[in-house]
């Protein structure tokens with residue numbers, strides 16, 4: 001049994017050549033092990049020293065699979081036209097003035113653009129109208145044809161017909177708005193809007209999503225008394241908002257919770273919050289009522305595996321936050337963005353999306369067209385709904 005003899009002699013004689021070989025091998029293995037483990041150890045140390053604190057999210061409210069829309073167009077870009085290519089930097093929201101037949105949209109270059117639509121996409125006329133100096137997001141028409149703007153950096157603005165800018169509100173209850181996001185105006189002139197976060201500004205959106213705490217608020221502004229009132233706080237990235245056609249309630253979207261809820265502004269339920277839709281098939285952004293019984297909810301992305309895991313595990317969100325901060329790059333890819341049309345009861349009716357689309361931020365139906373805005377595309381997307389309507393799956 002040469003093996004047992006060898007090992008026995010190696011204990012007695014440390015200079016045995018076999019033993020030297022073994023210890024060389026052992027130290028090489030150790031070096032290899034350390035060089036593999038050091039980055040892991042470093043990452044663990046960085047993770048623990050980093051003060052970013054991702055919170056657990058209310059998972060029980062996120063656990064059901066989304067209800068699918070029966071009518072679908074999953075490749076909406078194939079039939080779409082691109083309007084005003086190069087004239088926008090992320091036309092985030094779109095509002096239509098039917099009297100003058102123009103649309104207004106806020107662009108990442110700080111301009112609110114006025115757009116004259118035309119049957120022929122190449123005859124779209126885009127004009128730089130007013131520059132807010134911030135980042136105009138949500139838009140709504142006021143009662144005196146003024147444009148009310150939720151500007152991410154400036155707050156709630158009133159832009160008069162001749163282009164004068166007036167700041168209506170930039171904070172409430174001793175907390176400044178950090179990310180004024182969307183706005184709608186009721187028939188009585190009351191202005192309802194959201195501040196997505198009072199902690200993180202627009203360029204820190206990802207940190208807000210990753211932290212997973214509800215820093216959003218739903219707020220009203222009374223144009224007569226000039227009073228700003230917080231209607232709801234502790235919302236999960238309060239985003240799109242739309243007054244219901246009967247003026248009884250608001251529907252507002254909470255992006256990170258993938259849901260939309262109702263807030264009653266009239267009647268015996270005034271002040272109450274109710275479910276409108278839970279478990280959306282993606283992360284909701286702006287919402288618009290089309291005057292024909294449907295809300296159109298923009299979905300920045302479908303529910304990806306990354307976001308599913310991120311919602312469940314704060315560790316995933318904290319790790320992603322650190323990596324994005326250190327590398328300046330997104331760890332997750334959004335895909336299958338689009339628009340979901342739902343009925344008055346929050347039941348999905350039709351979904352328009354495309355694998356190539358992400359960060360779609362608004363969908364608005366004007367006549368027989370669907371117009372989509374986004375966070376960064378340099379154009380408005382238009383789809384002829386007569387020719388490219390969502391179809392039942394066979």
Ligand SMILES: *[C@@H]1O[C@H](CO)[C@@H](O)[C@H](O)[C@H]1NC(C)=O
Nearest residue numbers: 116117118119120122123124
């Ligand atoms: C569309 O553009 C053409 C060419 O510029 C113009 O003649 C026509 O009046 C426009 N149509 C509308 C509805 O603005």
Ligand SMILES: *[C@@H]1O[C@H](CO)[C@@H](O)[C@H](O)[C@H]1NC(C)=O
Nearest residue numbers: 142144146158159160166223
């Ligand atoms: C916005 O400004 C215009 C022009 O001053 C004014 O007529 C309008 O009432 C203002 N709207 C609000 C909501 O303050």
